[in-house]
Amino acid sequence: MIGLLTVLSIAISAVAAPVFDNNVPAEIRQQIVTDMNAVGSISSAQASGLHQHIFGPVLGKAYLNFFDTRIKKIGMSSCGSANAVACVIPFLGSNKMWLTQNYIKFSHPQIARSMVVFHEARHSEVKNGNWGHATCPTPFNDPNGNPIKSIWTGAELAGQPACDITPFGSYGSSLIMLKNISKFCTNCSEKVRMDAGIYADDQLKRVTNQQAYSAIRQDLYIR
């Protein structure tokens, strides 16, 4: 009962925060509350156009509102992957986010956990087909012409559903969020801003449609 009543309690979100399942361990609840509080405290006077379109201003309240309007419950799952930290499984309910033990077990920087959580929150949007991933092109190379491969299997990602062809998908939107935090957050720690830039820049490779890629470059990378 206590577990059912425990919510991801952040005062400044206007929407009701998600409710935890009973079996979500206290340490994991505590960690996601800490992480969401960090995101929820962000302030800034600027935002890129794409960010404004997806999230609104670069502001903690806007991020919490984005999350809380999409995710209503938080449960535990393996997410079908040994390395996952979080997932949304549409056929089990699009408004539920599942966390894995890895959320606290693996040593990710905080902003990396947030990037995954916001990527997954984007997958909760039924009206947008859950922003399913796009198939990576063949060949799928980095800017130096080397094939992009899975770090786990070594297999090329060409032909795999691990890309976006729009700035608004899960990969695109979460990188736009992080790049904005990196560039514009006025009260984030230097480490958070650095980390946000590192993860965003890397994820930009997953946006493979030339028009979408150029839109993000124009929005955030070219002064």
Added chain:
Amino acid sequence: MKKALILLLLVVCGFYIFSRSSQTAKAVLSEATTAALEEPVRVPSNSVLESKNSFLPPQEAAANSNVELKLGIFEDIVLSKNDNDPRLDSNLKYLNTEEKQAFMKKYFEQKKESLNERGLIVFLIGRNISSLNDLSFIKNVAQEPECKSFEHCEKTHNDPKDEHAGVDGITLAYPQIVALKAIGNYLKSNPSAQSRAFALEIAATASNSKNSKIKSIAEDILSNSL
């Protein structure tokens, strides 16, 4: 006269401290790089330490050591896993030589799988590189063998279903990436430092890494610095 004597004393002390710290660091440098490092370094004219061989910024030179307090704050942050803790940019903003030594020791006490903790230490030292010893530490981190999986750095972990493999790849190389970011910032803010050759050498070595993420960041640093 009295002021001049005090100034002279400070200069001598500063030179002595720097000479001692650079002796250790030089042992790991190549001969050519070491020769380049022996040229004078430009320091702010209002520096407390006006030695031509010192590159300690005034904040660091003036700070008293507070090793226990700073390590305690670090432990707090590690426990909370809150990278947005404001003490990172206040209490831990500047580490002096003694504090950096303590944090370097702490780095090697962390498990290899403690990627964020290790990266945080590299970040704290790397944002104020002020000696050859700092650069040598950064170099050693940048050249560490890659961590293959979160549970055991030595073991690979086959996981074809991971849609966040990109995020995972960055985290697995996080200490090395932070080391390279520190090198990039150092090169940007010290365009004429005599230790530039050493910093460029670190980036050049990383640009040959088998890890595509490390390689790509190192290549960016080199193309922005040459």
